[in-house]
Structure formats: C-alpha cells, structure tokens
Amino acid sequence: MLINTLFLGRFGSSKIDDELLMRIEAATKKPVHHFLKREIFFSHRDLHSILNLYEQGKPFYLYTGRGPSSSSLHIGHLVPFIFTKWLQDVFNVPLIIQLTDDEKFLWKDLKLDEAKALSVENAKDIIACGFDKKNTFIFSNLQFMGECPSFYGNVLRIQKSVTFNQVKGIFGFGDSDVIGKIAFPAVQAAPCLSSTFPFIFGNEKVPCLVPCAIDQDPYFRMTRDVAPKLGYLKPALIHSSFLPSLQGADTKMSASDLNSSIYLKDTPKEIKNKINKYAFSGGRETVEMHREKGGDCNVDISYQYLKYFLESDEELIKIEKAYTSGNMLTGELKKILIESISKIVKEHQTKRSKITDDDVKEFMTPRKLT
Amino acid sequence: MLINTLFLGRFGSSKIDDELLMRIEAATKKPVHHFLKREIFFSHRDLHSILNLYEQGKPFYLYTGRGPSSSSLHIGHLVPFIFTKWLQDVFNVPLIIQLTDDEKFLWKDLKLDEAKALSVENAKDIIACGFDKKNTFIFSNLQFMGECPSFYGNVLRIQKSVTFNQVKGIFGFGDSDVIGKIAFPAVQAAPCLSSTFPFIFGNEKVPCLVPCAIDQDPYFRMTRDVAPKLGYLKPALIHSSFLPSLQGADTKMSASDLNSSIYLKDTPKEIKNKINKYAFSGGRETVEMHREKGGDCNVDISYQYLKYFLESDEELIKIEKAYTSGNMLTGELKKILIESISKIVKEHQTKRSKITDDDVKEFMTPRKLT
Numbered sequence: 001m002l003i004n005t006l007f008l009g010r011f012g013s014s015k016i017d018d019e020l021l022m023r024i025e026a027a028t029k030k031p032v033h034h035f036l037k038r039e040i041f042f043s044h045r046d047l048h049s050i051l052n053l054y055e056q057g058k059p060f061y062l063y064t065g066r067g068p069s070s071s072s073l074h075i076g077h078l079v080p081f082i083f084t085k086w087l088q089d090v091f092n093v094p095l096i097i098q099l100t101d102d103e104k105f106l107w108k109d110l111k112l113d114e115a116k117a118l119s120v121e122n123a124k125d126i127i128a129c130g131f132d133k134k135n136t137f138i139f140s141n142l143q144f145m146g147e148c149p150s151f152y153g154n155v156l157r158i159q160k161s162v163t164f165n166q167v168k169g170i171f172g173f174g175d176s177d178v179i180g181k182i183a184f185p186a187v188q189a190a191p192c193l194s195s196t197f198p199f200i201f202g203n204e205k206v207p208c209l210v211p212c213a214i215d216q217d218p219y220f221r222m223t224r225d226v227a228p229k230l231g232y233l234k235p236a237l238i239h240s241s242f243l244p245s246l247q248g249a250d251t252k253m254s255a256s257d258l259n260s261s262i263y264l265k266d267t268p269k270e271i272k273n274k275i276n277k278y279a280f281s282g283g284r285e286t287v288e289m290h291r292e293k294g295g296d297c298n299v300d301i302s303y304q305y306l307k308y309f310l311e312s313d314e315e316l317i318k319i320e321k322a323y324t325s326g327n328m329l330t331g332e333l334k335k336i337l338i339e340s341i342s343k344i345v346k347e348h349q350t351k352r353s354k355i356t357d358d359d360v361k362e363f364m365t366p367r368k369l370t
Numbered sequence: 371m372l373i374n375t376l377f378l379g380r381f382g383s384s385k386i387d388d389e390l391l392m393r394i395e396a397a398t399k400k401p402v403h404h405f406l407k408r409e410i411f412f413s414h415r416d417l418h419s420i421l422n423l424y425e426q427g428k429p430f431y432l433y434t435g436r437g438p439s440s441s442s443l444h445i446g447h448l449v450p451f452i453f454t455k456w457l458q459d460v461f462n463v464p465l466i467i468q469l470t471d472d473e474k475f476l477w478k479d480l481k482l483d484e485a486k487a488l489s490v491e492n493a494k495d496i497i498a499c500g501f502d503k504k505n506t507f508i509f510s511n512l513q514f515m516g517e518c519p520s521f522y523g524n525v526l527r528i529q530k531s532v533t534f535n536q537v538k539g540i541f542g543f544g545d546s547d548v549i550g551k552i553a554f555p556a557v558q559a560a561p562c563l564s565s566t567f568p569f570i571f572g573n574e575k576v577p578c579l580v581p582c583a584i585d586q587d588p589y590f591r592m593t594r595d596v597a598p599k600l601g602y603l604k605p606a607l608i609h610s611s612f613l614p615s616l617q618g619a620d621t622k623m624s625a626s627d628l629n630s631s632i633y634l635k636d637t638p639k640e641i642k643n644k645i646n647k648y649a650f651s652g653g654r655e656t657v658e659m660h661r662e663k664g665g666d667c668n669v670d671i672s673y674q675y676l677k678y679f680l681e682s683d684e685e686l687i688k689i690e691k692a693y694t695s696g697n698m699l700t701g702e703l704k705k706i707l708i709e710s711i712s713k714i715v716k717e718h719q720t721k722r723s724k725i726t727d728d729d730v731k732e733f734m735t736p737r738k739l740t
Contacts, residue, residue, distance in 0.1 A: 102522075106530050112523050142519060142526075149516025152472075153482050156512075159550030160476050164534065167549055179537055180529030183553030 007214055011221065013043045013239065020047065027051050028090040035083050035240065038307050043214065045224070046236035050209045054091060060207045061200075062087055063191045063235070065098035065216075066126065068118035069108060073125045074261035075341065076243035078348075079308060081129045083240065084211045088132060094200060094369040095136045097126060098191050102141040106180040116142050123360050125264055128352035131363075134370045137200065138363045141187055148366055154196045158186035161226045170218045188216075189223035192235040199366045208235040213242060243308055246278040246301055264349065268342045275302065275338050282323075283330035294326035295333070302330070302337040309340055377584060381591070383413045383609065390417065397421050398460040405453050405610065408677050413584065415594070416606035420579045424461060430577045431570075432457055433561045433605070435468035435586075436496065438488035439478060443495045444631035445711065446613035448718075449678060451499045453610065454581045458502060464570060464739040465506045467496060468561050472511040476550040486512050493730050495634055498722040501733075504740045507570065508733045511557055518736055524566045528556035531596045540588045558586075559593035562605040569736045578605040583612060613678055616648040616671055634719065638712045645672065645708050652693075653700035664696035665703070672700070672707040679710055 008015050016039070021032050035041045053060050064084050066077070088095045099122060101115040110118075119140035126138065145151055164182060167173050173182050190196050194206040210220055217239060224234040245260040259278055262271055282300025284290035297303040297320050310316050319336065322328035378385050386409070391402050405411045423430050434454050436447070458465045469492060471485040480488075489510035496508065515521055534552060537543050543552050560566050564576040580590055587609060594604040615630040629648055632641055652670025654660035667673040667690055680686050689706065692698035 102526055105526055112527065142523060145515060145522040146519025147516065149513055152515040152522075153512060156472055156475055156550055157482065159553065160548050162549050163546050164543070164549060164552055165545045168545065173534070175535045175538065176533050178530050179532050179534060179553050179556065180526055182534055183529065183549050186549065 043239040061094040068122040072265040097138040099140040154190040248280045291326045295323040413609040431464040438492040442635040467508040469510040524560040584609040618650040661696040665693040
C-alpha cells in the first residue's frame, strides 16, 4: 500500500483511521464494510462533515460514475459500486451515477452511437450490483445533457470558474489537446452541485459525498476549488485503491488487455485458466523452499484479490497464516480464489441476465427519488 | 470601405462583385437587396455553391445568430436580420437563429437567469423583423442544449476535432482564459451541421448558408475547417460590414455606450437628440465654406446611415449630390435621417408590441419547418 501512503502525503487527503471507522460504526449502527477495514477505501476528504450532517439528520447524497469504455466491466470496476451500494444501504440516501460516454467519445476511437450503446450495457452491470431503484438515478451524459437544461447550466458555471492554466496543472493538458478534453472536467464536476438535479433536490443545496477510485481525485480537487465560489459546500470524497492486474501488485487492470483482468462476462473456465496462468504468485520456487520459507502475501495476487472479495475476516486470516507459514501452496491458494471469484461472477451474471431494457430506462429516467 | 478591402485580402473571402449580383437576380428573379448593391454585405465564401444548389432545386438552409448582451437591440443589430429576412423571402428556405446566451454568460458579468431572460427579449425584437413562423426556428443555447441531445452530440464532435492551438490562433485565447470560452466556438459551429436539428432535417445532410457580420467570420473559418472531417459541406457565408457608431465611421456601435447607438427602444425625441448631438458630420466649419466646398459623404454618419436604411436609390443619389455640392447643409441631412430612422424604429416598436410570449414560444419550439 506504498502508493496509497504516497498519495496521502502528496495531495493532502486524509487517511481513514480507526477513529473514523469507529465513528462510522457508531453513526450507522452497522459494522463497517471490509473494504474499509482492509484499507481498500483508505483515504477521504471531509468525511467527518458528512457524518456531522448524518448525525444531525440532515440530507446528503452519493455521486459516483463510470467511463463506459468497454461492453463488459472487469471485477476491479465492481469495487466502487459494491462499496457505493453499501454506503447507500447503511445511510439510506439518494445515489446518482454518471456514465461519462461523452468522455469516452472524446478520448477513444469511438462514435457517438457506440459510446451511447456502451452506456446502456454498463448500466446493466451497475444495476446488477443491487442498487435501490427508488433511490438511484443513473444517467448518460450524452443523453442527460439533452434532457435537463440545469446540467448544461451548471457545466457552464464551472467552466466559467476554471482556467486553462488550472486544468493544465491538474490534468496535464497541453496546447495540442482538443478543446473537448479541456472542457470535459466541468462535466464530471457538475453532478456535485445538487441544482444539476432539480427533479430530485428542488431548490435545496444538498451536500454530496463521492466514492471513487483514487485516480479520479483530480476532478474533485478541481470541483472542491470551484464549489464554494458557486455557493456550494465542497464535495466530500472517499477514495479506493486499485485492484491490481493479474500480472502484479501496484498496477491497474486494463480494459485493453483481456488477460490482465477477470471480466464479468468470463466463463468459469476462463476464470480458472486466467488465475492459474497469470495470477502473479508470492510463492517460492520449489515446494521445499515454500514449505520452509512460506509465501509472500504482499505481492501474491491471489491473496490480494481475496482481500477484496473474501468477506470473512476469519477465513482471510486463516489463509494468510497458512500461506505465509508455507502450509498452503500457491495452487491451493489459487483454488480458493477461483472458487471465490467464480461464485461472484456467476451471481453477477445471473442478476444481470434479469435486468431488462425497461429496468435501465426506469433507472435512467429523471424523476423524484425517495 | 477600407477595412472591407483589407479583410478580403487578409482572410481570403471573396468580394461580392457585379457578376455575382446578377447571378443572384437571375436565380431569384428578384432585384437584389440594397445592402448588396451598396456593398454593406460585401464578402462571401462559397455563395456560388449555394446558388448552384438553388438552381438545381436542391435544399439549403440559413443559419444566423445573436449574442443577447442587452435587452434592446440597436439599429446596427437589425442589419443582418433585415438581410436574412430578405434571403428567406427570396429563396424560401428554412431559417435557424441561435441566441448565444451561454456565450454572454461566459463573457459578461451575467447570471444564467439574466442571460436566459435577455434571450427572450431579443427573440421578440428578432421576430418583429417579420420572419416566417412556419419556416423559422429560434433557439437559446441554454434552453436548447437541454432539449435536444443531437446538439450536445455535434458540439462534442466539433470539440473532438479542434485543438487548443487552433482556437488560440483563431480567437486569441490564452492560458488564463476560462475553459468555457475555449470550448464555446464549437457551440456556435454546431448549427452548421444539419444533424443538429433532426426534427427539421431528419437524416438529410443539408448545406448551410450563414449571413453574419464580418466579426463572426473566425467562428465559421473554424467550422469550414472541421465540417468536411465530419462528412459535411463547408458552410457558405455572406458577410456584412458594421454600421458605424454615431461618433464616426469605421467604429462599431457599442451596447455599453448608449450615446454611440440608436436603440430600438429609443423615443422619437431621443433619436432626434442623439442624431443632432452626436452624429459625426462631414460638413464644413461654416455655412459659407460648406456652400463653397460641399460636405464629405465618406465620413458623414448621417449619410452613411442613410446608405443602410434609405431604400430608394434615387433619393440617396439626390441626397449625395446635394450634400457633396454644398446645396444641402448638415442640419438638413440630419433631418432626413431623423425622419427615416424614427419611422423604422416606430414601425419596429409597433410590431414588437404585438409579439406575445406565445409567439416566442412557438418560434422557439423544436418542430418541423415547411
């Protein structure tokens, strides 16, 4: 978790410490999610302010998003959604999910229609995570911009408050970048202003908590700069680290390399083969050496994945002890992971197969939430 | 008309010459507008291509716009609209008018609601010019962006094709400009693509002719660069020079200096006072010298305004002769202008007073045109 520590130091977000975890448990009267205990969500900005609001019975909402760059998500993409669902469940608050199909159109070799179609496909995967239909609004930028004038209005208000110099510093844009990319950060920022959604919040200025992967922090650092100028509280944030690729820790899964990730569309056989073939092992060169010295959980991808996806703390500790002591071999560890991931993927596929186009339409209709 | 000649040389548009005027008359079987004969509309790009289409019975449409920066237009603002109405009448084609309230929000110290309200006020002045309701669609960017996803789609397609370097070169943007300004040119360009208006043009790619004041040419130079990359013809253009301010030729009327212009809201008394007090005179210092040497029509604002607003060629020539020979004094010339402008403004006010909010709504409703 070295990069996490580096991040906290460099960009001035705050570590999620035991005290904060205890405060969350006290406020929600529920045990915290294992993503919090295991420092997968490890960093935050202003989470205390959100807890203050919650304790005072005042409203806030959740906002997260997804850039639909491929038709199937990989299991790393699930992490923020699993956690966001947990947040929605324990806090019982409205949730807004932005599909940045405009961003993918600008950055990728995609046509508008292709980007829109990916939004619908991704929406199904997201809905399959079990979000509460009565309290969740999912929107595609390409569609919602043409449905709700307050969205464009807030995008403009942000675009009027941010200079090229600023986005150059934050995102590294240069003079040869297209103007669509330069303007886009405001589109991701706008949903942090509750007035973007008058059909949900009316005229009320409702504060916002954004669960997201750590690479999205620059967008919200920018938003936190701008929001007070427009009369809003800074959005609060809670950041996750990345699920590493099968090939090794401290790398991000890539949608362009099918063997770097396990996809939600993969068959049990594909999952088994990928893990057996590619999952980087922290085991020793020979069985003898492994029995003697034990495996290294810090670099072992199978163990790392179990940290994300095995809910039982007890089991995880048992596995860690057995692997570190050399009692458990890499093959045995991989077998546990294969079972665990196959089960998650299969359950997801079952749920997803039941999501109809009508469900997608309902989630994506601008409407009042409860 | 020195700046006009300079413009043609520098930016490579074409002069509207006698041959082209004759071609327009032959095609439309109508005498050309006096704005054309008097070189007020003096420059074009690809007008011959539009005439080719017209002669072949193929469709094209007109697109022009207005940046609603003040609640009342001045008479200079009328010029492109008077001419556009004439184009619509003689060619009988659909007309699209963009109100760039988003631009004014970005550039001026205006709130979103103020910018939107100016759009409605300006729409009334524009409608009062007599446009055909069945064949004219007026839209405010702030409103239409939230009504029609194809608008945002085409804005993005253009924003994906234009770099910061390009808008820097064309519009002189710098690193300290806000990203809204940098992105805006695509919003003005998008209506040149007929697919922005599927409710009017369906799937047909219909070419576009843009009548505009010469200062808007940079937007359409940019658009002409981009359009072919997106599978469209370059928009054709026809450019007007500026009505000079009361204070002197070769200056532009300014909405911020009430005494530089005659507003469509001005009373007869205000019009009389402004012209008598401020209209720069080409007359001589004393009556005796004027009688001897005659006035200079080239710098005389009253004469210049009559070139714009006095339709009768005969009368204009008579006035020119009388003034140049010294027979007509500045006071007499001003009297003619006062009568002429007062009549135009009064007629405009009468027409405008009859425009209802329902009329505005009808013109601004996305719909099929005839």
